[in-house]
Amino acid sequence: MYDAIIIGGGAAGLFCAITAGRRGRRVVVIEHNAEVGRKIMISGGGRCNFTNREVSAENFVSRNPHFCRSALAGFSPDDFVELVKDHRIAFYEKKLGQLFCRESSRQIVDMLLAECRDARVRVETSCSVKDISRGENGEFEAVTANGVFRSPKLVIACGGLSFPKIGATGFGYDIARQYGLAIEETRPSLVALVAKKKADARLAGISVDAAVAAGGVTFRENILFTHRGLSGPAILQASNYWDPRKPVVIDLLPDGDIANVLSEAGNARKTAANSLAKFFPERLADELLSPNIAAKRVAELSNADIQTIRTNVHERHILFSSTEGYGRAEVTLGGVSTAELSSKTMESRKVSGLYFIGEVIDVTGWLGGYNFQWAWASGFAAGNAI
Ligand SMILES: Cc1cc2nc3c(=O)[nH]c(=O)nc-3n(C[C@H](O)[C@H](O)[C@H](O)COP(=O)(O)OP(=O)(O)OC[C@H]3O[C@@H](n4cnc5c(N)ncnc54)[C@H](O)[C@@H]3O)c2cc1C
Incomplete structure (x- = not known):
């Protein structure tokens, strides 16, 4: 008999266990992988971007944008x-x-495991859960490959669906459904987008600074042209806000007005293509101009030509048909509805003793350490409540 069973030995589950263990609670973490924290290990290119100096509710996407405030505070x-x-x-x-981390993500996993040991947390790895039920006296019973665990509190910390090859499953959503909790529709996010129109293969590999706007939010970082569409940090950020029915709007010269640039002294006799090549890789400059405009000298450009160039450079409306999928996505957008949970403890409003923490909840952070901060903060909130 434990004070709490935590399913999922990732960022949120381990941190919740540490917090509860430090308070003297007897907790067990059940992880189906052979080791805990595999997503932490591969995060941040192997160096784990474990948090961000500035974190606020504005850095998260959720049907209820206020839900994360209490835990983050x-x-x-x-x-x-x-x-x-x-x-x-x-x-x-x-x-x-x-x-x-300066050296390796492994240091964060080792730190969490050391804290688990100090807090006397039991960690069961290679332990798959076969069934969750509730006994007559209300306690949860988890039937696993390593035996049956019982507890009045059950914390679901199974994460989202992204990166199935390292053990991501939809188990958290299954448990939510089993107990009648609503789920906001899920989809891959912080992910590259696939263009509706066939992408120009000659552009693949080009990376430029840009301002990318989607869903009323603009991100200023690099974009990367791919064989199927666009990637790069600004696109990944925009993917959290992307609406498949609406174009993403890209400004390829966010610091200036291309019309002013063209009218600068010395440009008049140059071709439009040459003038743009100062700012963009040649292949991209070509793509921004129709052949007939590209060949004109700047002095010969009509107002309509300049307006066309302006639109192409500053207001590129791009429709995307899909994302590159869960196999490539850093997170899952959507998840267990925040309306079902207490924002202070993460406990289900309907099912007492049942908690959800981390990415399985409909709270998705921007790229940049926000998702781990949410995992720590929501794990901490539940860890103090169980
Ligand atoms: C490639 C990549 C890089 C990333 N880099 C960053 C970064 O640098 N900074 C950042 O903030 N975020 C990053 N993220 C996002 C971040 O890793 C997640 O948001 C975060 O790990 C979520 O924590 P979690 O504990 O909710 O879920 P997870 O860390 O995914 O943990 C869930 C755990 O539950 C286990 N599990 C699943 N199903 C079961 C089951 N049925 N039974 C038992 N156990 C189960 C899983 O094996 C896993 O160990 C990255 C994600 C990816 C994919």
Whole structure:
């Protein structure tokens, strides 16, 4: 008999277990992989972007944008940074407040495991759950490959559907359905997008600074042209807000007005193509101009030509048909409806003793350490409640 069973030994599950264990609770973490924290291991290109210096509710997407406030306020990036410092893990800020391990993501997993040991948390790996039910006296019973675990509290920390090859499953959503909890539609996110129109293969591999707008939010970072559409950090960010029915709007020269650039002294006798080549790789400059405009000297461009160039450079409306899928997505958008949960404890409003934490909930962060911060913060909130 445990005070709590936590299903999923990822970021949220381990942190919840540590928090509860430190409070003297007897908890067991059940992980079906042979080791915990596999997503942490591959995160941040192997260096785990474990949090961001500045985190607020505005950095998250959810049907209820206020839901994450309480948990985020209860456990801040500084709190996690303190822990990282206590474990003497060297880290650095890469850009935009994003904090990465200097050496390896493994250090974060090792830190969590060391904290689990200190907090007397039992971690069961290679342990698949066969069935979850509730006994007559209300306690949860988890039938697993390693035996039956019983507890009055059950925490679902199974994460989302992205990266199935390292053990992601829809188990968390299955449990939510089993107990009649609503789920916001899920889809891959923080992911490259596939263009509706066949992408120009000659552009694949080009990366440029851009401002990308989707769903009323604009991100200023690089975009990368791919064989099927667009990727790069600005596109991944926009994928959280992308509506398949609406175009994503891209400004390829966010710091200036291409019309002013063209009218600069010295450009008049150059061709439009040559003038643009100063700002863009040649292949992209070609794509931005129709052949007849490209060959004209700047002095010969009509107002309509300049307007066409302006639209092509500053307001590229691109329709995407799909994403590159869960196999490539960093997160799952949507999930267990926040309307079903207490924002203070993450406990189900309908089913007492049942908690959901981390990515399985309909709270999705931007790229840049926000998703781990949500995992720590929601795990901390539940860990203090169980
Ligand atoms: C390639 C990649 C890079 C990323 N980089 C970053 C980054 O640098 N910074 C950032 O903030 N976010 C990053 N993310 C997102 C981040 O990893 C997740 O948002 C975060 O791990 C979610 O934590 P979680 O505990 O909710 O889920 P997870 O960390 O996914 O943990 C869920 C755990 O549950 C286990 N599990 C699933 N089903 C079962 C079951 N039926 N029984 C038992 N166990 C089960 C899984 O094996 C897993 O260990 C990245 C994601 C990917 C895919």
